[in-house]
Amino acid sequence: MVTVFLSLGSNVANRRRNMWEMRNRVSRFLDKPVRVSRLMETEPVGVHAPQPWFLNCVMSGKFAGIAEELLARCQRIENELGRTREKRFAPRTADIDVLMFDGLRIRGRNLVLPHPRMLRRRFCLEGLRDIAPRTTIPGAGRTCSQMHDRMTAKVKAQKIDFIAWRELKNPAVPQDEESSIPMEKKHTYSRSLTPKQASRNALAVGFRSKKG
16 A cells, blocks of 8 residues: 545535545545645635635545556546536536655656646645655655745745634535635635644544545
């Protein structure tokens, strides 16, 4: 088995329910220890038109299979949750990216590892530091914590708010309107954790996987 890292995101329909569904379904094919970062609400980056804000998190766990199989399983979950692929970078109900697959480096047509935009997304760096601060990023030669501390001013300026999973309350309650966050919404943009806090957080947010 190898250790894999995934990012999860949703910015349309019932984002809360989508995040819970992705987290639970992914945990079924990951073996322990499965870890989940803080939940984050983030302003879309690199899009061509205004979009609702995303809910995001990063997960890790053990996987028995090849990278292409992991990608296929993630895409299957996206499809089951209503993801459409008519336009690149369009709003999406479910978005699951493979960030890292152990120490593997791939540059294929459908899969590039590590994920090429991972280090340009603040939520990825925050989430990786939450759950794996000492893991070395393939090709970077530095740990997740070190790359977090070296993020550029442009990446650090990306708007983000940290949320406890328990604050989602009941994700099954229809809340379609909650994804329509105005772009001018004021956020608190919580500060990053210290390395010691990040290590404690990784233990606090981890949970036992359910095989299925």
